[in-house]
Amino acid sequence: MITSPNTLKITWEKLPDDFILPDDPVDNINQPALAAALTESLQLAGKLPETALTCTNYGICATVNDKTVVKAPDWGYVPRITVPRDEVIRSYTPQLQGELPAVVLEFLSATDGGEYSIKETYPPGKFYFYERILQVPSYGIFNPQTGSLELYRLDDNQRYQLASPNEDGRFWLPEMQLFLGVWSGNRENRQGDWLRWWDEQGNLLLWASERVSQEEQRAETERQRAENERQRAETERQRAERLAAQLRAAGIEPEG
Numbered sequence: 001m002i003t004s005p006n007t008l009k010i011t012w013e014k015l016p017d018d019f020i021l022p023d024d025p026v027d028n029i030n031q032p033a034l035a036a037a038l039t040e041s042l043q044l045a046g047k048l049p050e051t052a053l054t055c056t057n058y059g060i061c062a063t064v065n066d067k068t069v070v071k072a073p074d075w076g077y078v079p080r081i082t083v084p085r086d087e088v089i090r091s092y093t094p095q096l097q098g099e100l101p102a103v104v105l106e107f108l109s110a111t112d113g114g115e116y117s118i119k120e121t122y123p124p125g126k127f128y129f130y131e132r133i134l135q136v137p138s139y140g141i142f143n144p145q146t147g148s149l150e151l152y153r154l155d156d157n158q159r160y161q162l163a164s165p166n167e168d169g170r171f172w173l174p175e176m177q178l179f180l181g182v183w184s185g186n187r188e189n190r191q192g193d194w195l196r197w198w199d200e201q202g203n204l205l206l207w208a209s210e211r212v213s214q215e216e217q218r219a220e221t222e223r224q225r226a227e228n229e230r231q232r233a234e235t236e237r238q239r240a241e242r243l244a245a246q247l248r249a250a251g252i253e254p255e256g
Helices: 030-044 126-134 208-249
Strands: 009-011 053-055 059-064 067-071 075-078 103-107 138-143 148-154 160-162 171-173 178-187 190-198
Touching: 030 053, 030 075, 030 103, 030 190, 030 208, 059 126, 067 126, 103 126, 126 138, 126 160, 138 171, 148 178
Parallel strands: 103 138
Antiparallel strands: 009 059, 053 075, 059 067, 075 103, 138 148, 148 160, 171 178, 178 190
C-alpha cells in the first residue's frame, strides 16, 4: 500500500471478475497500426523478453482509495510479469502480477485532451494516473497528424518533466536501453509519421518488411558481385586467348 500526504491510498488488487471493462472502439484507425509497429520491431530485434508484456488498449489496474481504476494506454511496455500469461488476459495489475510499466504511450486523436488530464478525483485523469499512481518512468504523447512527440520523465521528486530530445530528435529511455523517435515513411499502405526504436549506436530497429527488403538487397548485391566476378574472369580468359594467339602468330608456343 502507498499513502501520500493528501490521503491517497493505493493498493494493488486483482481486477474483480464482475468488473465491466470499457468496450469502446479505438479513437483512430491508425492507432492499432502504430502500436503493432512498435512491438514488432522490438520482437524481431530480440528486445522483447519472454517475461515482458506489451499492451495495446489493454487495462492496467490500481485500487485508489478503495476504488478500482483502469486505464488502457494506446501502447505500454512492462519489463517483467511474474504470473502465467493466462492470468493477465483481461487486465494487468502492477506489483501484484509483475513490475510497473516502464513506458506508456498515448496517440492523440481528434478528441484529444484526456492524455493531459491531471484530474485527481475519481476516476483520475490519465496524466495523473501514470505520474502519481503508477509512477511510470516514461510517458509519451504522440500526435500522428503532426509528427510531434512529447516525452515526460519522472524527476527526483517523482513528478513528470518534459524531456528534451537529442540532436537527432530522439529520446533515450534508460529502462528500454533504446531511443524512441519519429520516423516518416510507409507501412501497411499508411504514409506518415511513425514511432520507431533506435539502439544505442543509432541503428534503426527494423520491421519485418524492411528486413525482407534488406535481405533481398543483400542477395542482389551478392548476385551482382558474383556476376561482376564472372565477367572479370571471362574478360581475363579472352585476354589470355588473344595473347596466346599473338604468340603463336609470332612463332612462339605459349607455355601451359
